[in-house]
Amino acid sequence: MLKVEGLNVFYGGIHALKGVSFHVKAGEIVTLIGANGAGKSTSLKAVSGLVKSESGSIQYNGKDILGDAAHKIVRLGLSQVPEGRRIFADMSVTENLSLGAYQRRDTAGIKADLEWVYELFPRLKERRQQMAGTLSGGEQQMLAIGRGLMAHPKLLLLDEPSMGLAPLLVSEIFEIIKEINATGVTILVVEQNAHMALQVAHSAYVMETGRIVLSGPADEIARNAKVRAAYLGG
Amino acid sequence: MAAIIQEIIQQLVNGISLGSIYALIALGYTMVYGIIKLINFAHGDIYMLGAFIGFFAINIFQMSFFPALIVAMIVAAFFGVVIERLAYRPLRHSTRIAALITAIGVSMLIQNVALLVWKPDPRSFPDVFPFKSYKIWGVYLDNRQLVILGVALFLMVVLHYIVRYTRMGRAMRAVALDDDAARLMGIDVDRVISFTFALGSALAAAAGVLVGIYYNRIDPMMGGMPGLKAFVAAVLGGIGVIPGAMIGGLVMGVAEVAVVALTTSTWKDAVAFGILIIILLLRPAGILGQHEREKV
Numbered sequence: 001m002l003k004v005e006g007l008n009v010f011y012g013g014i015h016a017l018k019g020v021s022f023h024v025k026a027g028e029i030v031t032l033i034g035a036n037g038a039g040k041s042t043s044l045k046a047v048s049g050l051v052k053s054e055s056g057s058i059q060y061n062g063k064d065i066l067g068d069a070a071h072k073i074v075r076l077g078l079s080q081v082p083e084g085r086r087i088f089a090d091m092s093v094t095e096n097l098s099l100g101a102y103q104r105r106d107t108a109g110i111k112a113d114l115e116w117v118y119e120l121f122p123r124l125k126e127r128r129q130q131m132a133g134t135l136s137g138g139e140q141q142m143l144a145i146g147r148g149l150m151a152h153p154k155l156l157l158l159d160e161p162s163m164g165l166a167p168l169l170v171s172e173i174f175e176i177i178k179e180i181n182a183t184g185v186t187i188l189v190v191e192q193n194a195h196m197a198l199q200v201a202h203s204a205y206v207m208e209t210g211r212i213v214l215s216g217p218a219d220e221i222a223r224n225a226k227v228r229a230a231y232l233g234g
Numbered sequence: 235m236a237a238i239i240q241e242i243i244q245q246l247v248n249g250i251s252l253g254s255i256y257a258l259i260a261l262g263y264t265m266v267y268g269i270i271k272l273i274n275f276a277h278g279d280i281y282m283l284g285a286f287i288g289f290f291a292i293n294i295f296q297m298s299f300f301p302a303l304i305v306a307m308i309v310a311a312f313f314g315v316v317i318e319r320l321a322y323r324p325l326r327h328s329t330r331i332a333a334l335i336t337a338i339g340v341s342m343l344i345q346n347v348a349l350l351v352w353k354p355d356p357r358s359f360p361d362v363f364p365f366k367s368y369k370i371w372g373v374y375l376d377n378r379q380l381v382i383l384g385v386a387l388f389l390m391v392v393l394h395y396i397v398r399y400t401r402m403g404r405a406m407r408a409v410a411l412d413d414d415a416a417r418l419m420g421i422d423v424d425r426v427i428s429f430t431f432a433l434g435s436a437l438a439a440a441a442g443v444l445v446g447i448y449y450n451r452i453d454p455m456m457g458g459m460p461g462l463k464a465f466v467a468a469v470l471g472g473i474g475v476i477p478g479a480m481i482g483g484l485v486m487g488v489a490e491v492a493v494v495a496l497t498t499s500t501w502k503d504a505v506a507f508g509i510l511i512i513i514l515l516l517r518p519a520g521i522l523g524q525h526e527r528e529k530v
Contacts, residue, residue, distance in 0.1 A: 050414055074420035086415035088408055099408050102401070103420030151420065 001026040007056035016042045018210040029187045031197040034207035040190040048080040049073045079153035083160045085144040089133030100150025117146040138169040158189040194231035198222040240372040251379040253487020254386035258441035259464030260479035262434025268410040268474035275337040278461015279344035284310045284439025285452040292360045299362040307436035314435025348454035356453040359446035382444045466510045472523025
């Protein structure tokens with residue numbers, strides 16, 4: 001579904017991605033794990049068109065999307081939930097969700113997806129008139145994911161969905177990620193919380209300083225001695 | 235006592251008429267700032283262009299007031315979009331000071347081309363509304379003030395509706411809050427910015443035509459002072475905040491009229507910049523602004 005090959009990204013003089021390649025198969029949950037600054041977020045931003053890539057290729061369903069504007073990539077069914085949630089704080093929950101469906105015209109489909117999002121996150125429904133900035137951290141993350149789903153994506157990119165959340169909420173969010181995946185949405189999730197990510201993912205890539213250093217089925221990666229020492233606390 | 239109250243109401247009426255013109259111009263400053271953090275110093279000159287387009291529409295094409303107003307707004311909107319496309323978009327990712335200086339350059343360019351083409355001499359704006367004055371409880375109100383108030387109020391209501399309840403308005407607010415997040419929603423940020431320039435320029439053009447009928451004279455340099463005052467109004471209300479521009483404009487108009495009534499008209503322009511200095515000292519975010527201090 002998504003094929004990234006030999007991607008190079010520079011931030012000014014800094015070589016942030018050094019020939020990164022990874023694949024996401026339809027229906028899977030794929031995770032990209034690694035330490036802070038390894039280039040995980042940059043990889044996602046390159047896929048969704050927020051940062052420019054110097055060279056390499058990004059193919060989505062056989063179509064080359066490298067260099068396409070971010071708003072056009074969303075229309076292809078590729079939706080990103082950004083790091084730090086980036087919800088629109090001065091707008092209500094409903095407005096945030098309707099912005100998620102900005103590029104859609106199918107009123108009936110939008111309504112059905114809204115019902116689905118409220119089903120996944122009943123707390124959002126309770127607070128639908130509230131300003132998004134007044135929600136708790138966990139609720140904001142739910143809103144960010146719900147907003148991403150309102151685009152009706154085929155491939156959902158999640159950037160650090162567990163960041164800054166209490167452990168109980170983290171497992172709740174990952175349960176919901178599995179639930180979303182079960183409805184047929186392919187998921188690529190970037191995580192520092194390698195433990196949680198490897199539990200739900202089918203396959204995994206490990207990043208270090210702008211390179212993929214390890215890849216394979218998630219359970220295999222979770223057993224790898226180096227990964228255990230570096231990311232899973234032995 | 236009654237005479238004093240009548241006088242106060244009279245000055246308020248005059249101040250609100252003038253202030254609603256400042257408010258219309260200030261809206262363009264504040265919307266553009268809200269969305270791309272640029273003080274568009276060419277905005278006052280769009281107002282001047284609007285006045286001239288209205289002038290030609292009425293004088294040469296024999297249009298009546300409202301069609302001329304609409305033509306002026308549409309043509310100015312087009313100019314606004316072209317200016318953004320040619321002058322500001324290439325600088326989108328450069329420093330803010332570069333864009334600011336470019337805006338000053340665009341302002342000078344428009345003024346000087348206008349001087350060249352239309353000559354510096356003032357022209358008298360056609361008399362579309364023969365002067366009629368009404369006296370209500372000792373307060374004079376003329377038909378031109380009524381037109382200004384009516385048009386300004388109507389445009390502000392329309393603007394509020396667009397920003398609050400339409401798809402494009404929602405996109406504008408999203409881009410103003412977080413442009414990268416807006417891109418991830420599938421919003422074409424460049425289009426939203428163009429639309430914002432179109433909207434702001436149309437409002438400035440409306441103000442230009444209204445000033446034409448109010449003062450009966452227009453000239454290529456007319457954008458300078460009202461442009462700066464409207465900028466002060468936008469800062470006063472809280473730059474980037476749309477209702478702030480409306481309030482700021484009205485406060486500026488009333489303050490200016492009050493100063494003229496109490497002292498002499500020589501103090502008229504000083505009051506605007508006095509307000510700017512005071513607001514920057516006491517409440518740099520403006521009346522309705524809550525965000526951190528922005529350096530201009």
